[in-house]
Amino acid sequence: MTIFDRSDRVLLGGAFVAIVVAGVTRYTPVPSVMAFVFAAVAVAVLASVVGRCVEHLSERLGSGGTGVLQSALGNLPELFIAFFALKAGLLTVVQSALIGSILANLLLVLGAAFVVGGLRHGNQTFNSDRVRSTCVLLVVATAALVLPSLASYTHTPAEQHVRALSDAVAVVLLIIFALSLPASLRRGTGQRSAARAGGGAVASGGTGGGGEGAGGAPAGGEPAHEARWPLGVAIGLLTGVSLAAALVSDWFIHALEPAMDSLGISEAFAGLVIVAIAGNAIENFVGIQLAGRNQADFAMAVIINSPLQIALVLAPALVLLSLFTATTLTLVFAPMLVVSVVLAVLLVSLIVFDGESSWLEGVALIALYVIIAMVFWWG
Numbered sequence: 001m002t003i004f005d006r007s008d009r010v011l012l013g014g015a016f017v018a019i020v021v022a023g024v025t026r027y028t029p030v031p032s033v034m035a036f037v038f039a040a041v042a043v044a045v046l047a048s049v050v051g052r053c054v055e056h057l058s059e060r061l062g063s064g065g066t067g068v069l070q071s072a073l074g075n076l077p078e079l080f081i082a083f084f085a086l087k088a089g090l091l092t093v094v095q096s097a098l099i100g101s102i103l104a105n106l107l108l109v110l111g112a113a114f115v116v117g118g119l120r121h122g123n124q125t126f127n128s129d130r131v132r133s134t135c136v137l138l139v140v141a142t143a144a145l146v147l148p149s150l151a152s153y154t155h156t157p158a159e160q161h162v163r164a165l166s167d168a169v170a171v172v173l174l175i176i177f178a179l180s181l182p183a184s185l186r187r188g189t190g191q192r193s194a195a196r197a198g199g200g201a202v203a204s205g206g207t208g209g210g211g212e213g214a215g216g217a218p219a220g221g222e223p224a225h226e227a228r229w230p231l232g233v234a235i236g237l238l239t240g241v242s243l244a245a246a247l248v249s250d251w252f253i254h255a256l257e258p259a260m261d262s263l264g265i266s267e268a269f270a271g272l273v274i275v276a277i278a279g280n281a282i283e284n285f286v287g288i289q290l291a292g293r294n295q296a297d298f299a300m301a302v303i304i305n306s307p308l309q310i311a312l313v314l315a316p317a318l319v320l321l322s323l324f325t326a327t328t329l330t331l332v333f334a335p336m337l338v339v340s341v342v343l344a345v346l347l348v349s350l351i352v353f354d355g356e357s358s359w360l361e362g363v364a365l366i367a368l369y370v371i372i373a374m375v376f377w378w379g
């Protein structure tokens with residue numbers, strides 16, 4: 001009996017074709033916009049493969065473990081994209097992409113998940129305690145990211161030492177992530193135990209909105225795959241796709257600058273919107289997919305963990321990695337970027353506090369994202 005069913009084979013074949021086409025456009029004399037589009041499509045198709053892998057991992061790891069692993073591998077393409085952009089001297093693109101990634105996940109992706117889940121299943125409930133804990137860490141991480149900017153704006157004595165301050169903040173954020181990781185994994189383990197004790201329904205703070213029914217069927221009644229991939233196959237594919245995304249990310253950045261010139265797009269808008277959405281394509285696909293299947297806990301774990309890991313891991317890692325590039329990255333962001341991310345984090349924290357989501361709340365989040373994107377259209 002084969003491990004992969006027909007849809008699996010079609011998806012994996014499509015990912016292979018997308019990578020090949022992106023590679024051909026990278027190394028042949030084609031218009032830069034075409035090369036850029038095919039590289040972005042390749043990243044998006046790879047995201048679909050990761051989404052399928054997460055499907056097969058979710059029952060084994062629980063929402064906590066799945067969210068951490070998914071977000072970690074899902075953010076790898078963005079790490080590669082940002083690192084290659086730093087090497088190319090595109091500092092504004094990188095800084096805008098870091099904030100844009102947080103905004104894209106918190107406003108666009110979460111909003112789309114609320115809309116899709118709400119229209120298909122009505123108001124959805126999720127584990128509010130878990131989400132509130134994540135939001136607290138997100139507020140702390142966001143504060144740590146913006147304080148160096150405020151020190152620079154107000155011309156405090158720390159302004160003269162912004163490089164050292166950024167490095168120190170980066171180390172503190174990485175320590176916070178390391179300390180929070182065991183708790184996230186323990187919550188996932190506890191959830192799996194509760195699921196087994198309760199006949200297969202994932203415990204979600206007294207609600208079944210994010211769980212799975214008996215036999216592995218989602219709570220919304222949609223059947224899961226009859227045969228799960230072996231754990232090694234699912235993790236191996238996740239790792240392989242992430243490595244492929246690193247290669248495609250290099251092609252993406254190679255075509256980005258000439259594509260911006262051809263389309264007349266500013267570096268700020270390219271980083272905030274285009275690079276951020278392309279780099280987070282995995283979360284874009286998976287989180288919305290899970291919400292549409294009425295697996296609200298898993299959707300929230302994937303979507304909320306992503307901006308948290310951007311703030312706690314990706315941004316600090318890039319600050320430290322920039323020591324090895326010609327372009328120095330600090331945590332001093334443009335004022336509008338700071339205001340935008342603070343507003344987004346506060347709004348999402350208020351919305352998810354009650355452990356329930358509606359499609360109208362999703363529309364509000366998407367609307368705020370569109371407004372912010374329009375503000376940055378001119379740079």
